[in-house]
Amino acid sequence: MIKKLAVSILFCIPLLPLAQDFSALWQGHFSYNNIKDVAKGNNKIYAASENAIFSLDLQTNELSTLTTVNGLSGETISTLYYSDVYGLLLIGYENGLIEIAFDDDEDILSIVDIIEKPTIPPTSKKINHFNAYNNVVYVSTNYGISVFDIERLEFGDTYFTGNSGTQTRVNQTAILGDYIYAACLDGNGLKKAPLSSPNLIDYQNWQTLSTGDFLAVQQAENSLYALRTNRRMYRVANDVLTEVFQYPDAPVDIKATDNRLLATTKNNVFIYDSSFNLISQANVNTAFNTTFTSAITDSETIYIGTKHFGILKTSISNPTEYEEIHPDGPLLNIPFAIQSGENQLWVTFGEYNLFYNPYPLNNRGISQLNNGSWTNIPYTNLFDAKCLTTISINPSNNNQVFIGSFFSGLLEVNNAIPSMLYNQSNSSLESLILPSNPSYVDIRVGASVFDENGVLWTLTSQVENALKSFNPSNNQWQSYSFKQFRTELGFPEITVGNDGTKWIAGYWNGLIGFKENGNAPLIKNISTEEENMPTHNVTAIALDKRNQLWIGTERGLRVLYNTSNFFTEENIRAEEIIIEEGGIAKELLFEQNIRDIEVDGSNNKWIGTADSGLFYFSSDGQNTIFHFTTDNSPIPSNTINDISLDGANGIVYIATNKGLVSFQSGGSSPLGDLESAYIYPNPVRPTFNIVEQKVKIKDISENVNIKITDIEGNLVAEAQSRNNQRYRGYNLEIDGGTAYWNGKNLANNVVASGVYLVMLSNLDTFETKMLKLMLIR
Template sequence: MNYFKIYLAALLAVILGSPDTSVAQDRPLYRWRSHLPYNEVLGTATDGNQLFVAGRWSFFTYNLSDKEITTYAKEHGMADVGLSCIGYDVLNQTAVIAYANSNIDLFKDGTFSNIPFLKLKNTSGDKAIYQVYCDAGKAYLSTGIGVLALDVARKEVKETYSFSDASGTYAVYNFASGKDTFYAATAKGIYKTAKTNAMIQYGASWTLVDASRAYKLVAVSQGNVYAASADSVFQIHTDGSFSLLFTSPGSVMRHLDPTDKGLAVSSWNATRYDGSIVHFDATGARLDSFESTNPMMVSQTLDGTLWVADQTNGLLNKSERITPSGPRGIGGYDLICNDRKVYVAHGAYDDRWNLRLNREGISVLDNNTWTTYNLYTFPPFNDLVDAVRMAKDPTDNTLYIASQVNGLFWLKEDKSAGNLRETVFEPHLIDPSSYRLSGVAFDGDNNLWVTQTDAPHELMARSAKDGQWYKFGLPSTRPRPYFENGAAGLIIDDYGQQWFFSPAGGGLLVYNSKGTLEDASDDEYTRLQMGVGLGNLPDNQVQCIVNDKKGVIWVGTSNGIGIISCPDQVIAGQCETEIRVVQYDNFAGQLFNGEVVKTIAVDGANRKWVGTGNGVWLISDDAGKIIFRFTKDNSPLPSNSIQTIKVDPVDGSVYIATDEGLVSFHSTATDGGAENKNVLVYPSPIRHSYSGPIAIKGLVNNADVRITDVSGQLVYRTKANGGTAVWDGKDYTGRRPQSGVYLIFATNSDGTQTYAGKMVFIK
């Protein structure tokens, strides 16, 4: 190849302003982004103008002055995911955030500081944090082992107030402060003590106010002291007597919150599945009330508005709802992503493929906005339960959703929708009221394939030619305890064969209809298991299957990965699984031996993203090298338990669904095309202060890429990862280039596809 001629032609194109040269901005590489639900709000606190909102899985702020919503996650400095409660210390202008795992963060001016004292504390007791109450520079955390008094300014736990008897230490559920007195609602009753008590750390020095009822809430407002039992609120008088303020039989008192006029009472009725906020003045007169679906607590801002933390509908008041855009749930049992449009199936199953009856449906991310389709938001999907697999029709973009309970749902771009259930599919052999679909995929001829579990036929297909449905079954070679005719994890290989596995240890199955859906007489199939001559799988418990860009089948099992390099010869018995031995660092062994490999995804460079119960790996095309290794401890991953991974072929982002939420990582590989098209360079221009990677996207597949100065001196050379080349911004001597224009030249292996562009370094 004559690179000199290519260089001259490209240089002339750059100088003259070639019309195919485009420079544009895009998101930085290696950036993480969390995609969390914001509707399940557990608590809120305020400085009077800004609200700090703790969701079950997320945290955000809302500023009343400019109406700005700001979301935060681990990539912004949060220590964990999964919150439990929140408080605000006025003296230090700091929000105190408690996590469900007993971790603690302090949040001030957009910055988080972690205090893992309780999370790391070695104790066999209940370390759950039930409430954060802030007063005069301290945060009092009500926990299962007592009250932790946290000095907010010093960022340290100063002391613990413990309550115990012969049976052991008992929990404190709520804490409040009067002018001179502290109050604690414990598992054994309401206690109080003077703030000046020198023995305050010992519960025995506190005075028991009342133990006649099970109290979990206490509050002080306008000089009055209140306590709540399961369904009633009482005022505690100075003489120790109690008077009933409010009762709601059948309801649960969720929280008592002081206001500038009196007390706000949040309650919830599990039978009616609704709740209310009742506002009382200091005399006990009812000022106001309004309904809330699932209220958890109330904060009052300086304008007098009562803001409700609602476990179903986010942050709200009487007239408005403030909820950042996010998916409906944390689960992601299947993902589809393309050019930043993402579909998430929230349905669920356990390790034995049992139903979870999840009704969160699906969520769709489009143009940075999430839309949910389920029984609460979209009537056609009112019986969409356990949505576990999805596929898009390549001809019209219709989305098909496999439900483990109610058959196959469809959703068109015009929002028309429906369900193919009794009209097409077969009921479950044991539970005939259900239609348990477990997979859906399109083949190269646009035929729609579906797998069923515990039905007479594992496979069904709709012909793209005539719209007819055809059924396919394999002889029962999987006796109990395997699923009868069980099928899951459906994919179609490059030869039009259907691959699926039998849940709960039934091995891997391959079916070939020979391209004649209407004629089953020539069909062939086989079953792969452990053992030489039987398929040589690493384990009969198959978890996932993927077809890579070279047509090789990768099989994730409960004991590592198997590789099938000749899938067209499998049914003939001429190809078995390779259990590859690889060397990582100083250790050699079978590929992911001992790991339960839940998911494998292939990126534009044919590299493999592997998800297990211990995090995520990115390995090279041939599995010989580990490129990235992510866990919840070294990355914004919310959990090490990975459910699904998918790669956006256009954007290069890797979407990782865990059991505690969805995140994405902007990686370096995209699908390369047959030609250079819509090439982007980002960031652009490249400022002297920027030290991150520089990406060139939209290149021909695996292009040879060279970067030179304007005189033609080579600065850097690399090979594209699929359609994206990455440069660290340094020349071969490790130095940053001087300010100025630099030229980009890219070509495929035979020189028939070339590209010329430029990038600019500025101070």
């Protein structure tokens, strides 16, 4: 349902695009621990985290989520309101966006008028509060009050209530009797105006009851209360303010519900009746050491929004025991690095800036997605390891994980239990040296990777022996000198080639190649314009299945096509990829800041950027298969921090600076043989849309030929790995370890019911396998 906004005094170009539901192929993995606001309606409690919402059904206790996968924008939420009359949830954002989720419609309505109004500074567009009265909603913002007709879904007037009609921050409005009241900041005080006035856009019709800064104004039954920034609550009667209480901490949320007044501070929730008699008080306790952010009540229960535990539920009559309520999810919505393994994904939340500075140091836990369920390990269990970043899963033992700390060393985790922190006292890891403070310890372990022998290779910044190897099977460490390179900043990535060469992305040093070569290590780098490098700052690297090295930098993409002669060739050059666009030759990803590069089972490339979203390219980069942004996908931000591929299940995990999502690409990594190959669904029944959903031939080998014939031997479809790759419009397509058939024959017609033979041939080993498929139309 798309409804056009009417032209108003403030909003001249109304726009209401309808957000798309992406739930078929996408999944959100958001954190619901840090609650921004709570609301009540439709026998549900609604709670908003930074950019996702969940609801608790008060009758069934069922939890439901609303995320970017369902059509939310991914921007930062500031407030919520539910209208029982119109059956919809209003969602306000810090950037001025308003979205509406309807009870009877899966679509999300996005209202962008405030965002697109050029006369309002971007810092003044925050939505602070929704106050519904009859068929309108008074929207309190950082510029004033806008009136939104909730029945017609259109804006009306806008009130600039500052002195002389200037824009001013309005935190809340309330209505009592025939008047609307506004709690204003910027010294504009508490104001009121008659609701019946036809000219409230004239600031002179607004009367100032009290000067100063007010955080809130709320009506409880026939009483009105206002809160000043001095932490004092006042009863407002006959335009006179009478102080009734001073809070120990400034309240962060004031609400009125069921003729009660709720005041939430960081440590307490105070519940009053309409005469300001204290009914109940809930306090932070040791079982849930957190900060309160908001609260709402029903007849017998308090639902408290917190920073760390989602909603805490407790009884109004005895608010001492809490029940933690929120959907499953990671610790935070700021994933920095991710790494997938066998049916698992690890997430860290440490960070450093563009110059690899981890300060101010953060104390954050880690998260693991294991077979669909999240396990969160708090910082208190991590041996005080700060700024946890890169992750390496031991390929010979998926239960063993090593996580680099960009301050404390290297953390080892076994069976999801932190077991060891390697530092300067129990390993070869070294601290940087501060001449002014020789005893200071700061061990900045960055990128790490396992080689085929089960040895872990790590890089440490600001030390001469930056490259180190660690063998978990015998606890042996070795160190390798990087004295010819600048190590004061970072090494964001390392990968190991088939010949044992360690390829390293370096900030000052461009691309570094290192090979042990017995007792005479080979080490070399390319970073200059003469070597066709756009910058010395390499941010991402990936070796593809043709042993070509893809190099991401902060200013574009390069490829090292011949890696075998890197140490012997004098004039090594990286090459840009030239594509044709509209008849014009262009450089692929010209000047783009590239954050990560991953290679899938089809040798296609997933490339994440700092501000342009996620790209999916064909194996040679000549064709863009997908380009996901916030405009056409559920990624909550165009800033991609990391990508990880679950090749076995065809899942692409995407970490952005505003949350984690995954995309079911459908492809998988090829196997070494055809022994496990199978078809699904089988049989294909009439209810299955074979053209759209396609039959999958799973667990095939890398270089394979596939022929599909009818029972009489007539050829129906044929494909070969290197020719009929996916996304090229073939009826039979191969994507790594999975082939897709849309049920059409060589004449491009859907085949009839019957038994079909699928003949697989491994072109490398000459292994063959025949499968049967029953198709019923």
